[in-house]
Amino acid sequence: MLSIGLIGVGHLGKIHLKCLQLASADYDLVGIYDTDRKLAEEVAETFGVNAFPSVDALIEAVKVVDVVTPTSSHYSVVKRALEAGCHVFVEKPLTETLEEARELIALSRSAGKLVQVGHVERFNPALLALGDVPVKPYFIEAHRLAMFNPRGTDVSVVLDLMIHDLDIVLKLAGAEVADVRASGVAVLSTTPDIVNARIEFTNGAVANLTASRVSLKNMRKVRLFQRDAYLSLDLLEKESQVVRLFDSDGTNIPDRGQQFPLDTPRGPRIIHVDQPKSGPVNAIQMELESLARSIEQGEPVAVSIEDGYRALELAQRITDAVAASQARMTDSF
Template sequence: MIRMGVIGAGHLGKWHLQNIQNIPDAKLIGFYDADPTRSRLAASETGAASFSSIAQLLQEIDAVSIVVPTIFHYETALAAIRKGVHIFCEKPFMLTVEQADEVIQNAQMKNLIVQVGHIERFNPAFTALKSYSIRPLFIESHRLSPFNPRGTDVSVVLDLMIHDIDIALSLVDSPTRSIHASGASFLTKSIDIANAQIQFKNGCIAILTASRISDESARKMQIFQDKTLITVDFLNKFSEICWQADNFNTIPPDTTSAPITDASGNILKTIFRTKFTPEKSNALFDELTAFVSAIQNGTPPLVTGKDGRKALDIALKIEQKIQSTLRSFK
């Protein structure tokens, strides 16, 4: 049984508390939050024990969820490592790549698990595709959200786009060649809308758009590869594959087809379409359960500290490109 705690009891922290209580191989010991009012509210809503200090909590646990503002990730993670506590850290992993490197190195020296909370890796719309060979030539994503003051301690790149950066990096087995980006501030002092083009050395290109000032929500990615289009709707939790028949030896069930004809009505090609609507699942519960399993088995988690560091590195480069462009307009 893994004894777990949570540092940070805001909106997301309470969600962590509730989910940890339902993991069979975990025991929730309690949580710490610097705000006494928030602590009382979280204790009342979740029934979890509130600790008076981080040090006191770390003495009693094997693993911790770090769910504090990003500016505090680094010092909180190092405090946990010093006590020999495994780390689940919400994204973005750290504020700088240097901080990420130090946390990873210190954890490795103590044989501690570090998992980063890139929750879309556990979205059923994405996991439904794990049995398919995905070799992207082109990726396009849109992650849009109405404005919410929560999460504005960082830019939209580190808050929203970083999800799609992580997904793209997990799919494309190639280093990056170049990054181009543009964006703007609107309701905050930081970047509120951003577009980035990432070119990989193998020729794949990913075009990512993120906004936290949109009228409607959307979280969709399209992945183009040879004679195949894969659509992943992270918001509505379904995925879809469209392909030409000669791509597959067998046709999956629940597949529809449509002919592509010329002006005379002659069939040129047949396009097949399969939609996957997985059973509802709780992605946070799944990723926290995977964290517990990684600790028990001594195996790397699905999203390692190095994965979090890679996504952070690209996100920061995108931010730098946008900020450089914005300065040129002043």
Template sequence: MLKIGIFGVGHLGKIHLSQLMTMKDVEVVGFYDPSNANAASVAAQYQIPRFTIAEELILAADAINIVAPTTQHFKLCEIALRNGRHIFVEKPMTNTMEEAKTLVKLVEEANVKFQVGHVERFNPAFLALKGYPLKPMFIEVHRLAEFNPRGTDVSVILDLMIHDIDIVLSIVQSTISRISASGVAVMSDTPDIANVRIEFHNGCVANLTSSRISLKKMRKMRLFQKDAYIGIDFLDKKTEIIKLKTPADEGLFTLDIETNAGKKTIAIDNPEVKQVNAIRMELELFRDSILQHKPVAVNVIDGLQALDVAHQILQKISKNQSSPAVS
């Protein structure tokens, strides 16, 4: 039985808690949250103890699940790692790059399981592409959300775009050659909308747009590669592949089109999207990594790399905003 303590039982924390409470081989030993209102509702609903001293909960558990504000991530991780506890921490891993680099060293020294909550890795629409060769040369991403004060303690880059940064880095097997970015703070003190262009050494280009002041929600990624277009709808859980037909594509819907090179036949494939709970899946994989001595699904280096790109983007935006206008 894996004893887990949870830090933060706000909106997302309650979702994590509800999954952990019904998970096999897991015992939630308690929670920590400075909000008396949150604590009262959780204690009443789940009948688990509230801890008011963070280190006491860490010592009472084998592993901790951190769903607290980003500014608290490093402090909690540091205490847990120095006490040899396994950690699941929500994205972004830390607030600063200095904190992230320190965590990497602490994780190596502690020799524990450390997983970062990049939940879109487990979105059913993305999982539907498992086994399909992804070698994109152009990626277009739109992640739009309606304004919600919750989460505005960090920029839209660290709040929303970091999901897509992580996915793009996991797909494109190349290093970054150049980043350009622009962003505007509209409703908060940090950028609420941003557009980013990431160029890779293999020639791939990713264009990412994120906004938390949109009138509608959208979470779409489009991949363009040789002979194929792949569309991923993270919100509606749909995946589409349009590609030049091969002998292996018998049974798929096909369409003939005329091109300058003659007639081409394209095949349209809608891979099966299994309706899995992404948060439950990532937490189950974290549990299994500990109990079955397996590698974690999203490790500390993955978290560091996504955060590094996010902070490079923030620096580019800050530099653009501070540069004097040319008359």
């Protein structure tokens, strides 16, 4: 069992705290720390855990650190944990800047310690349900819409919401980014609240992503179009649908799902519709448990620090493209 400490007990930190207690087979929760001493003591009393007087005192007492602090402090806290010889779980985004992220990558490698980044959508049942379904998208479309919430508006919607889908798209596209175009508008806050990005990959795949925090409803959908298949993921409802075309002889058609004959310009085919299920999961608990397996059993880290860097790098390219687009708009008026 791994000793672990939680740093940051705000809204999301409390959720992590509950999940760490549920993951008692993997972790011994030694205690918590928050810069708000009064909050830390209240949370410690509520959850029956120890509140440490300083971040360094907690880090020195554990082997793993769970960092759920504001993004602006990720770099300093993760750096201190790695220098103290701890493995780290850190919420997304990895850091504020690419320079900070590169330094942490180098430090984690030299220290021989694992860092997992909290891109929790990797553990969404809709995505997990795809299982062994071949995923080679030519075109990806993602919409992540949310009703306005002042929490998180200190950063652009790219880092607040879109970064979830950037991680998914980078994973599914399976290629390097070739080009990025984007535009966005600050509607209610001082940073862009709605952004649309078009990402082209070196293998020819294209992704069109929209993220908004000024919507009248919540939506988290990803659609993938590929040769002989259409995959729809509803990350909010945690449902997936897979529509695939097979030869009319019925070869290799899965047993589950429904089949329908279809006449196409390429001749008679069979359309197969399936709604695969992965079962209910606690995604945050699952990602924390996956880090424990990586540490103790040598499993690959589910979302590595390098994955976190790639998502952050793409987010920065999109942010730069939005800024350039806004500058052109200003010049035209």
